[in-house]
Every structure is written in structure tokens, then in C-alpha cells.
Amino acid sequence: MSSTVIQKDRTYNTRNGVYHHNQMVGLSYGQKMKATSGKGTMYLLHPTPELWTKVLPHRTQILYLPDISFISMWLDLVPGKKVIETGTGSGSFSHSIARNISPDGHLYTYEYHEQRFEKAKAEFEAHGLSNIVTSKHRDVIANGFDIENYVDAIFLDLPAPWEVIGASKKAFNKGVVGRICSFSPCIEQVQRTVLALNEHGFTGIRMYECLVRDFEAQHIPLPDISTAMDGAKVKFKKLQFEQKLAHKRKRLDTDSISTATTGNNSDASNSTNNGSSSYYRYSLASKCGQCETRGHTSYLTFAELVPILESTTVAVSGEKEEEAKIQV
């Protein structure tokens, strides 16, 4: 899968064929296109933040779907929300945030690495997100954010997130419960960030890890042991797709994890030892598609910044007492 911008007289070249951009114009998203030369075909897909995450140029380690999804829900990124993200990185999460807060929310995304800032800014413009995303080149650890008392949610993906907790506090809209997430691969970063959150009066500190596993479904042969007791030789091959269809048409014991395994010895014992299909009973079963899966992305640290009501004397314990008495 890859991403391309349609331009006049350009071609898209692959091992399996050449595709002319001019011929793509006017086709529908989801349509299959034949190569002008070569035997290849390809599908033209409508871009989504999820597909973009699969094809974007990696300028940094990027966020993947499970983290993006969980963070978005915890930060309550719904239409209208004002959000800060730093660093922009490869812009993987930025696209998803923009979708979730459209049409009237706004994302302010900060990146201190100039080259990365410029590439991300160009992508946001090319993807028509300029009205929702403001891209900024700024070292927030040294200079803080140029936004005060405004945003609903803040997302930090920085090597030293603990250094911007103070700046984050200032950026939150004081009239709502501010929600912050820090994304860190190492536990030591989490430990320091949590201490900084506590010192700055954030509450409801929680930390999560989220992963997914992928599965495949397949028909596996699951013959009765009576076949082996009868001396029949069973070849344990998986069904190919064409065989499956034939199998279905025959309306045999297809797909059944049958509980009626006694009493069907007759099939096997009447057959000769030739591996005929009567030896097979197939069962629909699942298995992980790949032996290896992602084992870790990052630890997700969340916290809230609760507004302090003016009319209230606040009952708090210990170290936060002083903090809490300051009224905003």
C-alpha cells in the first residue's frame, strides 16, 4: 500500500506495472485499476487516518491504532475540542485528532525539529487540514506553549515529558477539567512524569498499556481417532479455498465442531486406506496470523487538571493543600 498525489501526465510505477495518473481521474474510490503496461492491478482507496498511518513517511517512531484510539477516547476528542500535541513527529496521530475534533475543534501541534515541522506542515496542507490544524515550530521545553487558558486536552510524545507539565498546566482552559496524556516507551519516563504531574496538582493519575493481537480463521482437519485405530492413514492437510467450496457444496460434516463423534466410525472403517475425503472432518478454527506480534508500544500516562471553584474552601490532604488554595 502506498500514497500518491494525482498529477497531470504522471505515472505510478510498480514491479507489476505502470499506472497513468491521467487514467485515475474520474474513477471512483474503491475501484480496481488495470496497469497500462504489465499484468498488475490495484485498488484506488479513499484516504483515512488509519490508511495514512500505514503509508506515511516515518520520520520518527509513530503511534499505531490501539494507542491512538485509546488516547483519543480518554482525552474525549469529540467535535469542537481544542487540543495541543507535541511533538508532531511524523503526524500519524495529528490526522486522527483532526478527524475526531472536526468540524469546529482545533489542533495546535508543536515540533522542535525544523525539517520534521516543515514536512508535517506540508502534509497537513496537502490533506486539506489547514483549517483544523495549526502546525508550529517551537521548542516547548525551553519556551513553553504560546497558548494560555484555552485548550481541553494535551498530548505529549517527548523524551522528557516531565519538563513541560508546568507549561501544560498554563495552556488548559481553566473552566473545564483538562485532560492530559503522555506517551513514553520506558517506565523510567513514566515514573518521572507521574511525579511531575503530582507536583503540579494534576489528579486522577492513571497509567495504561494497550495492545492488539490479530487472528486468522481457517478450516483445520479434525478427524476422529477411530480412523487411526482402524489403521487408516490420515493426511493432515489444510483445506484450500476451492476445496472448501466443494466441501460446502457436498454438505458433509462441514465446519462443525461436532459433539456427535461416537457413531460415525462407519465412514472410516468402510473406506480403504487411500486418504479419501471421508476421513476428514473439518473444523473452523482460529490462530494468530503471525507468530510474532507487537509486544509494546508505549506506556500511556493520563491525568486530569480539575478547575478550582472560587466559592469553595477545599479539603485536601498533605502536599497539595497549598496548591489547592490558590484560586484561579
Added chain:
Amino acid sequence: MSSTVIQKDRTYNTRNGVYHHNQMVGLSYGQKMKATSGKGTMYLLHPTPELWTKVLPHRTQILYLPDISFISMWLDLVPGKKVIETGTGSGSFSHSIARNISPDGHLYTYEYHEQRFEKAKAEFEAHGLSNIVTSKHRDVIANGFDIENYVDAIFLDLPAPWEVIGASKKAFNKGVVGRICSFSPCIEQVQRTVLALNEHGFTGIRMYECLVRDFEAQHIPLPDISTAMDGAKVKFKKLQFEQKLAHKRKRLDTDSISTATTGNNSDASNSTNNGSSSYYRYSLASKCGQCETRGHTSYLTFAELVPILESTTVAVSGEKEEEAKIQV
């Protein structure tokens, strides 16, 4: 489930009945016993380390099956091995170690808490393990082990395992690759232990976490949507066991996650709206037995102590150079 020692004229009393020890004598393990008074019945089971783990008196947090199994395999606890364990705790792991290294291995288990030491010692005697397990009351952090150059494997379950790494090194048989495991619930304990292992010249340091999930199997109704399109009212009730048997006898579409879902509308459309069994197609499916499962027990830190061959000049890097040149 509970554990009891058979004694003359004693009774075992439960809510559902009273059982006389005298009547248990002569019965077989695995036999079902009726209560003398009351309606209860119970099974008399042969003790195993796994069953003992479920009924033992908890004097401390105990080790459970997944950790016990994985540690035993990593430490290569097979017949003949000499093993140190500290602390003894509730003796959950000790029983499993004793089984694995029998008949000619030996376990030296250390406990600094006197009451716990005594209780564990009494249990080992009652369970006939005295020839395999030596129980010791000793503060190993202050005094080290009273064994040198002897054991194959060491297991540490201590609040401050890093304080006994030096003592552990001395206890290992210098002629084999010594294997050590430290069991710690918190990551900070792991971080300190790993540094201590490195300082003392242990190599192959690895850290794991092991958990299990339990599942149930059940028949779930999985009717075709055509039933709803025909306006039939489907009651989604799970099959009870008796119904399942009846269901099987009827040899309906039982247990099949059938791929042949087109073309079976007739059943539904010919039926009236009375929730008759023809609306149901059942599928054998699994689900976690409980919504909550164990999310963490401990981090398992492993390392090896490699014997240094006398005839070898050893190529090592950096901090371990000095250590490695000392020949044993």
C-alpha cells in the same frame, strides 16, 4: 476445596454435612463420599503440589501455577538438582520444587520469619518431604547462606533481593552454569536486582512476566438475520445442559459454525412467531470464564553464573574485565 489429615474418630464438618474420618480410611483417592449427616457429598483427592497451592494456609503472598511452572523450567529443576529457595513463605513453590527434583535432588529453603519457618517445616514433615527438603530459619541478608560451591539453582522471593546476590554467587556449584531467579512484584525491585546481578558478574540477564487466562465453552444461539427480517421474535437464551443433550439427539444444525447460511431461510419463514426451536442455530463458542483475571503476579528476573575455565584468557568488555580474570 480443603486439606485435612486423617485422624482416628475425627470428623470433617461442612455446611452440607458431617464426614467421619474413620469412614474415609480404606477408600480410594478420587472416590465420592456421602456425608453421614446432611445431604452433602465430596470427593477425596490425592494431594498434588497444584492442589496444595489452592488450599494451603496463606502466611504470605504465594506463587501460582504460571510462575511456578515457568521458573521451574528456566531453572531446569529436574531430578538430582540441588536448589536454594528463600524465603520459604507459605511453602507453595517448595512443594513443586521437591516434586521436580525428586528422588535424588535436594532443596534448602530459608525463612527469616520464625513462625513461618516452623509452620512450613511442620508441613514438609507431614507431607513426607523431609528427605528432599531442608528447612532453615536464617536471615540470609545478614548472614548469607550456610552452603558454598554446591547448588545448581537459586530462587529468591525477598523484598530486597539485590542484597543477597553476593551470597548467592558463593552458594553456586562452580563447575556448572548456575541459574538464578528473582521474583519481585515491583519494577523498582527488578531495576536494583539487575544492577546487582551485573555487578556480581552474572550474565544472560533476562526478565519475563507470565500470566494465564481461563475460558469457558458454551453453546450460543446464532440465528440468521432472516428470522428478524421475517418479523419473528427470537429469544436469545443460552442452552442449558439438558437442552444441549436434547439438541444433540435431534441432530439439528448443532454446534456448527456453519458457512452455509444462505438457503436456509425456509426454516424460519415457514414457522410462526412463537420462538420455536427452529429459529435457533447454536454455535460452540468460548468466552473468558470471569470478567476479571489476574493482571500481575511478579516480574521474573533470570540470570546465569558461568564458570570460568582455568585455561582461558577471557575476552570481556568494560566493567566485567576484572571480575572475569579471577580464576576459580
Added chain:
Amino acid sequence: MEVESNSPETTSSNNPNIIKVNDSVLIRMPSGNEKFIVLEPNTTVSLGKFGSFKSDDLVGKQYGLSFEIHDNGVLKQFIPEAFDVVDETEANNQDIRGDNQAQTLSHEEIEELKKKGLSGAVSTEEIINSITKNNQEFNKKTEYSKSKYLKRKENKYRKMFTALGPTVYNITNHFFNKNPTKTRYLRIDTLSQILSLSNVYSSSKVLLVDETQALILSSILQKIRAPGLVLALHDGDTPTFNIMDHFNFSKDTLDNLHSLSFKHVGKEMEPFIEHSDGQTSESYHRAAKRRKANHEKLAKTVGILNNTAFDSLIISTKYNPASVIKILEKHLGDSRMLVVHSPHKEALLEAFEYLRSSATFLNVNLSESWLREYQVLPGRTHPLMSMSSEGGFILTAIKVSTLVS
């Protein structure tokens, strides 16, 4: 500097961050228990042993704040501890007896103290002090254990609560923890992935089969603005959208929702014919008018189904998902997402095979999510000792065109 002042909607009555009269509010108590209350004007809300307060006192406050109930039900803001998590590590309690026999106060004495607490005669702090003072083992504990013990007692006796906002996160968590059969064991991370994978955003047209009592529906509806819309299909005559009430949706938002029974799917819409049989009474005319309006509404909804190439098809059903996909796939636009959820992996296997073998679906994927929470405390950081075992399975695919150019 782009922005300086508070944004104006903070004080507006349309602000979803502010508690309004007649809102359904999810209340979390110190015990961790949660319950929904509907904030009817001028009533008293009772939280049992955690006290009671006047409904009007909560109106106008921000969602997400915590309050302590003082004498006579006066609400004062309470700032909770930074760490939500109760420490579970037993590692350092080496010398404490595990049994619960160390308390010298009798059960009755404790109950008496609690009663005084409720009447306001004794403060929460005093109750906790009485109880800990009388716990013989208390002084044997390490400093750390003491603070943990105090926290636990405080949680048990402090008269406070948190007014949780009606976010998808809070409501999904509530049902998953309290009554997961209602929401088909749909866990927060799994739902969050459904929302991402379906690519729903403000102007999406979404076709939905949702048997989670509208949890999925509500989380989608929250994102939709006209001309976006949600068409929810259901079995029987009336849909079960119970959970939607807790989101306090505005009428504008609810106008974007259309629902249709599967009875009307795949059938020709008959023209409306009223046989008056000579009846002329006013009540008859009113009923006839209603029947006509209903028929028109139904015709309009059937029209939406049949004339829309939907941007997303999302299914969570007790019926065989494969059979539902086969009926509805033609309504999904090309290059658009199909997302199917089930609490049973096995219920999705047939659908997986169907999609893999179909020429109109690409990128077929079946996945399960895993979520673990950690305690992060100095020197005592570890995953929580218990976690959720299963949070649902998701099957996804991209619909493509069969046309080849």
C-alpha cells in the same frame, strides 16, 4: 499568541461540560460504586451512607469535579488524591498478621460512629481516627502501610462523590464493570478501536446494527453533525436504545438518528392507503393523520437506507454476523469501512472466511485488544493485580468496487 481569554462557551447553557437541570449524571462514590441520577429540579439526591444533597446545588457546576457533602447537605469542592489507584503491593507487610481480628471496636460501635458521621455530629476524620486508634496492629505497620490503611478507611467513610461527565469513556467503563451483558462485554479500548477503524467523523453517514443498548450508537452520534446521519437497524418493533439517555444529547443531535426495523429491510414499501370505512369522527381523523405521518416517516427511513452509499457499516449483533453482512453489504459505499464486533471470537469466524473469499472486500482483519492498568507509585510500580480478561473482538474490511477500469 493566538488566544488569551476563556472561550465564551464555558459559561453558555449549551456547554456540554456544565451540569444542567434534568441531565443524567453518573455519580462515583468513595467505595468505587457508581450510579446514574437524573437531576430533577428542586429534589434531594440521596447517596445512602455517603450523604444527600440538593439537586439544584449541582446544576451549573463543571462535570468531572468532586464534592464533599458537609452538614445539612452543603456541597464543597473536594480535590481528590493524585493517584486513583489503591496500592496493592503486599511486599512490605512482612510482620502483620493477615487476619482481621486486630480491631478492638465492636461492629456496633463502628456502626454508631457511621451514624454520627451521617448526621454531621462527627467528622470523617474523627471516625477514621477512632477506628485506627483502636486497631492494635496499626502501629506495627510501616509508615507506608499506615498511609495505605488510612486511605482505605477514608474511602469507606468520607461523604463525597464525583460527578462524572457523560463521556463515552465513563459510560462504557460503567457498564463494563457493573453490567457487561448489557453492552455485550464491550470494553473501552475495543470501542475506541471500533470508532477509529470505522472512520466516523462529523459528516459521515453511518449504517449501524447495535445491540449494545445503543452504546456504540451513542458514541457515534456524539460525533455526527448534519448532513451526517446514523441509520440504526434493529429487530422487533422498537429499538432498545436505553444507554443513549445517559448522554444528554441535544435535539439537534438526536435529529441525526434514524431507526428502522429489520422487518422493513429488503422489502418493497407499500403505498399508504387509508380505508376510512365511512368513519368521520375527529379522533379517527387524528389517528389517520398519525398513521399517515408514521408511514411517511417509515418511507423516508427506508429511502435513506436504499438511497445512501453509507460511509461506515458497523455491526454488533446476536444474530449470525455473516448473515447480517450479506444483507447489508450492498448499502456500504466503495472504499468504505465495515466493522463488526462480537464478544465471541467464534461468532466472527464464518464472517471472516466469507469476507476473505469475497471479491468486494479487502484488508480483512480479525483482532482482539488487550488493556492493562498500572500502579505508578515511588518504589512500588507494577501492573494492577487484576485486569479485565476479555474486551471483545473486532472484524474489519474495506469494501471495494467490482468494477474494473
Added chain:
Amino acid sequence: MEVESNSPETTSSNNPNIIKVNDSVLIRMPSGNEKFIVLEPNTTVSLGKFGSFKSDDLVGKQYGLSFEIHDNGVLKQFIPEAFDVVDETEANNQDIRGDNQAQTLSHEEIEELKKKGLSGAVSTEEIINSITKNNQEFNKKTEYSKSKYLKRKENKYRKMFTALGPTVYNITNHFFNKNPTKTRYLRIDTLSQILSLSNVYSSSKVLLVDETQALILSSILQKIRAPGLVLALHDGDTPTFNIMDHFNFSKDTLDNLHSLSFKHVGKEMEPFIEHSDGQTSESYHRAAKRRKANHEKLAKTVGILNNTAFDSLIISTKYNPASVIKILEKHLGDSRMLVVHSPHKEALLEAFEYLRSSATFLNVNLSESWLREYQVLPGRTHPLMSMSSEGGFILTAIKVSTLVS
């Protein structure tokens, strides 16, 4: 002080910790690749780009040690780094270009260096220095990144290996990583649980159906001492016990293993009848004698099956596990353990239901294990970025008597 001296077996030739002639030895190379070699006397063992050495030089050494191959194949002990794990964190490489274009040495120059390394003309350290010196980006890296880079290069060019001991852990890991279909995707933690749950120990009598090429069988056999025994059932005429060879079992151990084809299960043993048909040649008599011995051995094995109340029944089969349980359950003793493994959860569901409904099984349980490895380095501690996705499912139950007293 109970013990002081080295235990005597350390130097004995029966010591399983010492490498012997004709042992199968699992060699791990710096690349992480592993291969089995059989240590035939007086041969040269080639490890490809990692060098070659004389087989006899390894005999007598302890299993588990690492060696560097010096000039002329001389083996010198090598102490590896404390941390096995290559650091995977990218967090601090903020200013490095991600592409691989920074190397100024050509591919040919690097290959030439490697060749010199193999011939012993250039040391591994010199190769690494040449390569890093010529890497323009190298000096931009942080100190930490540098050490990581060096480690990676060292792994690639150092001529060393580790002689892994024939432990269940090492062999299970080897096949799981290299060829999991052979061992039915059985992961180390899952196998460890099978061994615990089956309660196998030195004097156990174990009935086994093992289609993991004898991985389960070997891990059990290792624990068994006479009069304990293992009876392994298999389909076809000959069992597939390939993996057993890698355990270097003694004859004493192998004597505890008996195997029997399912063809002979559940059938009456026919008496041995030799129809000589007048043949009297010596070769005929030898063959007849062999036939008689085979028949007697078979009769003895069938006798073991039929006359033993086994202590454990362990099954990992491609046949329907429920059908195997039904055939073999009568051979399991009361209050003894049944343990069934499969890589597919679905293949165990029918067996689960059967056991749950059976009056002769208690404590029926179906479980899946989860295993995750961590990198523990100062300031850079985290789970490894990739992990195994599935390691097998285990179904267990306790057999009980149908007798009621």
C-alpha cells in the same frame, strides 16, 4: 555448613552438564541463529561466517558456555554481556537521519574486511573500528546510541558461539522460534504448565499422545526413573520422535519409554502363531525369532496399557481431542490428571463440553498462557517491542471414580 566440596559428579562422564562425544549440541551464534550439531569425534564443525573449530575441543566442556574462535580454530572461553537483550528504544535518537546512507565504506570493502576476519588476518575489534570510523553519523549519536551501535556490529562480526545445554527450555525455544509447526506452536511457558499440571514426577506412569515430534515426551522422560514409565501412543506404524535425539538421553532413561500404535488400542491381542510351512533355513529361524520377539514386545506393551492405572494422561494430537479422551479415559487412574494441549482453542471446545458434562471429571479448566519479555537497562526499561502472539491452549481435568461410598 552441610556441604563444602564440589559434588563428585561434576567430573563424571555421566554428568549431563558436560559435553560428551556424539552429543547433539545446540549452537547459538552471535546473529541469534541456532543450529544443532552432532559432535562426532575428530571432525571439524563449521559455523559459516562465524568460523570453524575441532569437535574434540568442545568435548568435556560445560554446557552453557560461550567460546570465541581464534586463529586456527582455537576455542577460548568468552564471557558474554550481562544483558542478552539488544536495546530497542528509539526515544533518544532524535537527530539521526533514519536512512542507511551514512556508511562511506562500500559493500565490497565491508565484504573484504569480513573475509580477512574469517582468515584471522584482522580481529573483530579492528573490523568494527573500520566500519564505525567510516560511518559519518556515528559521532552525532549519543554515547548510549554509540554503545548500542557497537554492540550490533559486534554481534554481526564476532566469531563466537554458545553451546546451549539440552534443556527443555532451550530446545522448546529453538523450535518455537525456528519451526513452530513441528512442535505444534508449543511455547515454553505453555509446556511448563503442562508439566506442572500433569503432576509428573520420577515414579509416575504416564500415558501420552504426543504429536509434537516428542517434545512433550522428552520433557517428561527426563523426569522419569524406573519403575516410572511413559507409554506413548501414535498413529501409523512408527512413531515420530525426532526431537528426542537432541536430549542425549542415556539408555537407562530410554528404557522407561514404551510406544504403541493406535492400531493395537482397544483390540484383543492375538496369540503368536508361526506357520513354518516346512521352512528350516537359519535365516528363516532368525526371522521367526525376531517376529516372536516383536510380538512379545507388542504383547507386553499392550499389557502395560491395559493393566496400568496411569498417573497422568497427556494429549497433544491433530485428531479430535474429544475422541481421544473418550478412548483413553478408562486407562487413567482415579484422582489423576488429564492434560490436553492444542494450538487451536476451537479444537478443545468439544472436549471441554464433554468433560464438563461427564461425571468422571472434576475441575475442568481451559486456559491460555501469556508471556512477555522485558528489557531492563538503566533508564530504558520496557517490554520488548515484539512478543509471541500465541503459545497454545491447555485443557485440564481431574479424573474421579464413579463409585460412591
